[in-house]
Amino acid sequence: MRKKSELEDRMNNKGMKIDTFGYHLGVFDYGVPPHAGCGIGLERLMMALTGIENIRDTTFYPRDVDRLTP
Known part of the structure; x- marks a missing residue:
């Protein structure tokens, strides 16, 4: 996806709040290469x-509902 308007349309369709993603959407103002x-x-x-099998075993500081800080 390379157009900001396409991403905003998809976000609207999913009921997401666009104003909370301002920083992410701002990247699209400068142009996004194909990815x-x-x-x-x-x-x-x-x-x-x-x-x-468990990603926590490969993570240096695993986080879950009981552990939010290292």
């Missing part, structure tokens, strides 16, 4: 390479 929108992340890559 696939995929970022795997180091933790998920480590899961794939090692066969570990």
